[in-house]
Amino acid sequence: MRTxxxxxxxxxxxxxxxxxxxxxxxxRAGHHVTVFxxxxxxxxxxxxxxxxxxxxxxxxxxxxxxxxxxxxxxxxLGLEMVRMTPFRVLEANGRVTAxxxxxxFWANASAFRALRDTAFPAxxxxxxxxxAGGLGSPAAEWLDTTGVxxxxxxxxxAYTATGYGYVGSPDLPAVLFAKFAESLVGAGPLSALPPSxxxxxxxARLWEAVAAELPDVRLSTPVRRVDRxxxxxxxxxxxxxxxFDRLVVATETGAISTFLDLTPEEQAVFGRVRTLDYYxxxxxxxxxxxxxxxxxxxxxxxxxxxxxxxxxHHRYPDSDVVVFFAYGDAQTDGAAIxxxxxxxxxxxxxxxxxxxxQRRWEYCPHFSTEDxxxxxxxxxxxxxxxxxxxxxxxxxxxxxMECNVAYAQATIERHFGVATVSETAAASPPSTVLSWxxxxxxxxxxxxxxxxxxxxxxxxxxxxxxAVDLLDRIAAHTGEPVPPTAFLEHPTLEALASxxxxxxxxxxxxxxxxxxxxxxxxASLVFTESGGAxxxxxxxxxxxxxxxxxxxDVVSARWHSxxxxxxxxxxxxxxxxxxxxxxxxxAARPGSVxxxxxxxxxxxxxxxxxxxxxxxxxxxxxxxxxxxxxxxxGGHLALLAAVTAPDAAPDMEFLGGxxxxxxxxxVGLCPGVLLHENAxxxxxxxxxxxxxxxxxxxxxARLAALSPLEQVRPETCPPLLIFHAVGDPISPFDASxxxxxxxxxxxxxxxxxxxxxxYPGWPDDVGRAADWLSHVLTGAPAPDLxxxxxxxxx
Numbered sequence: 001m002r003t004x005x006x007x008x009x010x011x012x013x014x015x016x017x018x019x020x021x022x023x024x025x026x027x028r029a030g031h032h033v034t035v036f037x038x039x040x041x042x043x044x045x046x047x048x049x050x051x052x053x054x055x056x057x058x059x060x061x062x063x064x065x066x067x068x069x070x071x072x073x074x075x076x077l078g079l080e081m082v083r084m085t086p087f088r089v090l091e092a093n094g095r096v097t098a099x100x101x102x103x104x105f106w107a108n109a110s111a112f113r114a115l116r117d118t119a120f121p122a123x124x125x126x127x128x129x130x131x132a133g134g135l136g137s138p139a140a141e142w143l144d145t146t147g148v149x150x151x152x153x154x155x156x157x158a159y160t161a162t163g164y165g166y167v168g169s170p171d172l173p174a175v176l177f178a179k180f181a182e183s184l185v186g187a188g189p190l191s192a193l194p195p196s197x198x199x200x201x202x203x204a205r206l207w208e209a210v211a212a213e214l215p216d217v218r219l220s221t222p223v224r225r226v227d228r229x230x231x232x233x234x235x236x237x238x239x240x241x242x243x244f245d246r247l248v249v250a251t252e253t254g255a256i257s258t259f260l261d262l263t264p265e266e267q268a269v270f271g272r273v274r275t276l277d278y279y280x281x282x283x284x285x286x287x288x289x290x291x292x293x294x295x296x297x298x299x300x301x302x303x304x305x306x307x308x309x310x311x312x313h314h315r316y317p318d319s320d321v322v323v324f325f326a327y328g329d330a331q332t333d334g335a336a337i338x339x340x341x342x343x344x345x346x347x348x349x350x351x352x353x354x355x356x357x358q359r360r361w362e363y364c365p366h367f368s369t370e371d372x373x374x375x376x377x378x379x380x381x382x383x384x385x386x387x388x389x390x391x392x393x394x395x396x397x398x399x400x401m402e403c404n405v406a407y408a409q410a411t412i413e414r415h416f417g418v419a420t421v422s423e424t425a426a427a428s429p430p431s432t433v434l435s436w437x438x439x440x441x442x443x444x445x446x447x448x449x450x451x452x453x454x455x456x457x458x459x460x461x462x463x464x465x466x467a468v469d470l471l472d473r474i475a476a477h478t479g480e481p482v483p484p485t486a487f488l489e490h491p492t493l494e495a496l497a498s499x500x501x502x503x504x505x506x507x508x509x510x511x512x513x514x515x516x517x518x519x520x521x522x523a524s525l526v527f528t529e530s531g532g533a534x535x536x537x538x539x540x541x542x543x544x545x546x547x548x549x550x551x552x553d554v555v556s557a558r559w560h561s562x563x564x565x566x567x568x569x570x571x572x573x574x575x576x577x578x579x580x581x582x583x584x585x586x587a588a589r590p591g592s593v594x595x596x597x598x599x600x601x602x603x604x605x606x607x608x609x610x611x612x613x614x615x616x617x618x619x620x621x622x623x624x625x626x627x628x629x630x631x632x633x634g635g636h637l638a639l640l641a642a643v644t645a646p647d648a649a650p651d652m653e654f655l656g657g658x659x660x661x662x663x664x665x666x667v668g669l670c671p672g673v674l675l676h677e678n679a680x681x682x683x684x685x686x687x688x689x690x691x692x693x694x695x696x697x698x699x700x701a702r703l704a705a706l707s708p709l710e711q712v713r714p715e716t717c718p719p720l721l722i723f724h725a726v727g728d729p730i731s732p733f734d735a736s737x738x739x740x741x742x743x744x745x746x747x748x749x750x751x752x753x754x755x756x757x758x759y760p761g762w763p764d765d766v767g768r769a770a771d772w773l774s775h776v777l778t779g780a781p782a783p784d785l786x787x788x789x790x791x792x793x794x
Contacts, residue, residue: 016044048202
């Protein structure tokens with residue numbers, strides 16, 4: 001768990017799946033969290049009840065092989081996972097025509113995955129706003145056009161039977177069906193999880209275990225009012241008013257307006273939300289088909305059949321208790337559904353003996369087709385972080401437990417910078433080099449799940465830039481350069497892992513590094529806000545012999561600044577080397593494309609420098625001796641910030657325009673100093689387009705403004721140091737040569753003989769950079785930047 005300073009007091013309203021997921025992540029990060037739930041139960045729609053000695057789920061009633069985040073959470077909590085009965089499509093004549101455990105089902109599902117990978121790969125990521133704009137047409141129209149699920153496809157029946165609306169409705173946007181299909185079959189048949197699984201005793205057991213870890217969960221405690229008008233957030237409960245730093249709203253969307261002081265935009269967005277009436281009825285019924293979740297095609301194809309049973313689940317072999325599901329509407333209430341249930345059971349050849357319980361849900365919150373096309377999901381996402389408030393729940397990422405967990409984790413990470421379940425799992429010590437390699441390939445290719453050990457590199461979708469990325473990561477992990485021919489000589493993951501295990505210098509992953517005695521770590525401080533998102537800074541302070549100097553480390557790789565980049569810097573000893581030399585390090589995350597373009601990231605870095613100088617007294621640093629350092633795109637941004645700061649306009653919106661964004665020196669490792677259209681390959685060009693804008697003329701000008709080589713002026717430039725690989729395939733070495741030459745002695749370029757972008761040994765050059773900064777800023781002896789083991793300077 002990371003340490004945080006200062007910690008925040010956070011109010012979480014709602015103890016359902018999203019609220020408890022968020023509360024757990026925040027608590028594990030050191031924040032003070034209080035959860036308020038108006039009902040006496042935990043888990044929201046993941047509720048379980050006991051009938052005749054057996055446990056039954058009322059809302060969510062099973063998990064698929066693509067429930068990766070939920071699966072990790074189950075493993076962390078030490079809970080048992082058991083296989084569940086498959087779903088089966090039941091025709092009016094009583095014949096089963098499709099099943100989730102059949103070869104035909106997975107063959108049809110592969111068509112969806114192929115379309116997903118080419119047309120909308122971001123559907124696998126948390127948040128519907130990422131893809132809603134391209135999937136706003138009616139679902140039936142989209143399905144007919146793509147051919148991914150024909151009129152008789154089991155996926156159409158499954159969608160409607162599990163509560164998400166009638167596929168033929170013109171108001172059902174395609175993005176909902178695509179998210180459903182991704183959650184159901186996106187991982188494919190080779191997933192490490194079973195096709196259908198659950199928790200013994202019901203899914204509510206999972207959320208009871210999560211709540212047991214939390215220090216302050218208050219059931220039967222409704223929040224009456226929320227006041228966000230002041231510097232802090234005030235909430236009113238029956239016993240009085242309480243004050244918090246931040247607010248997380250994780251209730252049903254229809255309840256939000258009853259307690260929250262909504263802004264006009266929040267009112268406009270939440271006022272457009274639609275839900276479906278969906279009923280769960282638990283009854284004893286004899287004579288029905290058993291051992292499965294049965295989906296009744298005759299009632300899922302006909303929107304006029306509201307009230308009839310769309311599915312039923314028989315779970316326990318020795319029991320006649322069955323869970324039935326049906327839609328309701330203004331004319332069809334629970335009593336009407338029970339009357340129709342008797343007819344439906346008789347039509348299926350059974351007898352309804354008694355009804356034990358019925359629950360109505362406001363299910364599947366969503367926007368209409370028209371509102372989706374008009375950008376309501378994007379407007380919803382833009383609300384996040386404003387007024388100290390984060391909204392969670394099914395509206396944002398679909399009405400499935402996995403979708404709620406994944407979105408809550410990602411949103412809390414984005415706005416609080418905390419370590420989430422998935423991040424913790426990813427950082428846990430891999431048992432073998434193979435597991436590390438599988439996880440790394442998953443990250444590089446942005447796969448829904450780690451690939452199988454037998455997967456071949458030629459069949460996994462590697463392009464040139466991703467192949468270079470993987471080689472760079474392997475080199476950084478092993479300390480040895482790996483040639484591109486390694487993919488041919490060792491064609492599968494297990495073959496390459498076996499080869500890597502033979503390298504004597506394989507290093508330990510991040511999580512196996514002991515806590516460093518060189519520094520203390522204050523994590524995820526918000527130093528500015530942009531577009532409703534908090535921009536984060538971690539501070540590493542030397543435990544001994546602080547020299548009063550500061551370094552802003554630009555945490556960015558491939559123009560992304562997620563926690564994985566910070567972890568890599570930790571793993572490679574960047575902060576250990578800098579703090580060991582006496583520097584206080586401010587690790588700034590400037591943001592990631594496409595959410596923040598290059599100009600926004602540059603603005604964030606300038607604000608980072610101003611923020612550091614504003615805290616000079618607190619951290620005992622000299623504000624006139626603040627340097628900047630970065631690697632890859634971080635090095636690019638560090639050099640760009642250094643050479644353009646003297647021309648930066650006063651930023652009156654930040655710290656009242658006080659403190660200059662200038663730095664006293666800068667270091668770039670593996671930097672790009674020139675952005676242009678003639679990039680090495682199509683993938684790099686696509687990245688440059690996201691940085692520079694969409695129009696060609698505008699893009700050329702914006703790329704020039706983001707190129708240190710085009711912006712440098714020797715007379716205003718601080719001392720610069722550059723380490724660069726001669727054979728760098730991403731950022732040409734000759735551009736750095738031209739940059740250093742243009743600076744007329746103000747820059748020092750050190751060449752490293754390597755054909756990799758991130759060359760082996762770059763962390764050692766961070767240590768040399770620390771010695772050089774001490775020399776430049778204090779007059780300490782000049783270091784040897786090109787020792788015998790490294791190439792000489794260019």
